[in-house]
Amino acid sequence: MSKIHPPAELDGAALANSLERVVSLLRRLALADGISQSKATTLRTLETYGPCRLSELATLEGVTQPAMTQLVSRLELDGYAERRACAEDARVVMVHLTPAGADLLRRRRDARAHRLMELAERLTADDRAALAAASSALDRLVAAHHTDHHRSTPT
Amino acid sequence: MSKIHPPAELDGAALANSLERVVSLLRRLALADGISQSKATTLRTLETYGPCRLSELATLEGVTQPAMTQLVSRLELDGYAERRACAEDARVVMVHLTPAGADLLRRRRDARAHRLMELAERLTADDRAALAAASSALDRLVAAHHTDHHRSTPT
DNA sequence: TATTGTTATACTCTATAACTATA
DNA sequence: TATAGTTATAGAGTATAACAATA
Numbered sequence: 001m002s003k004i005h006p007p008a009e010l011d012g013a014a015l016a017n018s019l020e021r022v023v024s025l026l027r028r029l030a031l032a033d034g035i036s037q038s039k040a041t042t043l044r045t046l047e048t049y050g051p052c053r054l055s056e057l058a059t060l061e062g063v064t065q066p067a068m069t070q071l072v073s074r075l076e077l078d079g080y081a082e083r084r085a086c087a088e089d090a091r092v093v094m095v096h097l098t099p100a101g102a103d104l105l106r107r108r109r110d111a112r113a114h115r116l117m118e119l120a121e122r123l124t125a126d127d128r129a130a131l132a133a134a135s136s137a138l139d140r141l142v143a144a145h146h147t148d149h150h151r152s153t154p155t
Numbered sequence: 156m157s158k159i160h161p162p163a164e165l166d167g168a169a170l171a172n173s174l175e176r177v178v179s180l181l182r183r184l185a186l187a188d189g190i191s192q193s194k195a196t197t198l199r200t201l202e203t204y205g206p207c208r209l210s211e212l213a214t215l216e217g218v219t220q221p222a223m224t225q226l227v228s229r230l231e232l233d234g235y236a237e238r239r240a241c242a243e244d245a246r247v248v249m250v251h252l253t254p255a256g257a258d259l260l261r262r263r264r265d266a267r268a269h270r271l272m273e274l275a276e277r278l279t280a281d282d283r284a285a286l287a288a289a290s291s292a293l294d295r296l297v298a299a300h301h302t303d304h305h306r307s308t309p310t
Numbered sequence: 311t312a313t314t315g316t317t318a319t320a321c322t323c324t325a326t327a328a329c330t331a332t333a
Numbered sequence: 334t335a336t337a338g339t340t341a342t343a344g345a346g347t348a349t350a351a352c353a354a355t356a
Binding site: 009010011012013014015016017018019020021022023024025026027037041044109110112113114116117119120122123126127128129130131132133134135136137138139140141142144145147 | 164165166167168169170171172173174175176177178179180181182192196199264265267268269271272274275277278281282283284285286287288289290291292293294295296297299300302
């Protein structure tokens with residue numbers, strides 16, 4: 001991999017450290033909105049993919065089937081998701097996002113975006129531009145990981 | 156990529172989504188190295204700040220004192236940290252990183268950096284440059300958050 | 311009395327193994 | 334027999350409240 005890179009060489013260690021710090025930051029911001037990371041990412045997956053089989057959801061989230069059974073039960077108690085039967089196969093449980101769940105995602109996303117913008121206002125215009133440029137690059141980085149693992153991941 | 160960027164307005168919602176996806180990605184990469192996020196970030200804090208009081212560590216990690224008591228106990232069982240008495244104040248427990256803990260951090264960091272570089276190789280040179288530029292901007296974003304919390308800047 | 315830390319208890323989230331129901 | 338999901342059980346990680354030891 002000896003290619004000619006543009007000015008800025010990517011330092012994996014530096015990026016790993018920066019991302020770890022951001023992860024810690026976002027984890028703490030998440031605690032404030034009263035829903036766990038597990039619940040939030042599962043709801044996001046339901047929003048992205050639409051109604052899913054429970055086992056499919058478990059695979060997408062990278063957890064076991066029993067773990068997803070319990071997580072979906074908690075989401076049902078919260079009113080954010082619901083189980084429905086599958087007409088074609090009586091063994092299958094389809095998990096649906098409820099309107100309340102969709103609302104929660106929207107509010108959570110708005111709050112997070114707002115907080116990030118607050119923080120970004122304290123940065124220089126150059127830093128803000130760098131973050132804007134990195135946003136889509138980060139998406140593609142994540143997509144590269146998914147390609148490795150699933151070979152076909154629409155997102 | 157054209158070197159001439161438009162004003163590049165930062166979209167908080169887009170960045171929040173991108174970062175959330177990266178968080179999910181890193182969480183899964185973390186599972187592979189056999190240590191929990193809680194343990195890892197606590198060890199990193201010890202590495203950064205040096206030996207800490209247990210209560211100080213709890214504050215830095217944003218968890219309660221009882222939670223840190225248990226976490227430190229688990230880290231001691233793992234051999235990654237240890238409690239020591241404080242000569243000046245017998246109530247105080249000082250928590251130290253062990254050599255094994257420092258080793259673990261180094262290996263973890265190397266593995267993560269390596270994995271990120273693997274993924275980055277699948278990106279365009281422009282995307283890699285964008286990530287490189289964003290790395291330090293992300294650090295400053297996190298620093299802005301810390302400033303808010305440690306200097307009691309009202310929002 | 312205030313502080314530092316631990317213990318007691320309970321809830322979330324996860325895993326593995328054993329089970330039920332359906333195909 | 335194989336698949337989809339649940340139940341049983343155990344352990345990590347967290348919180349609040351009550352406690353012990355020291356200042």
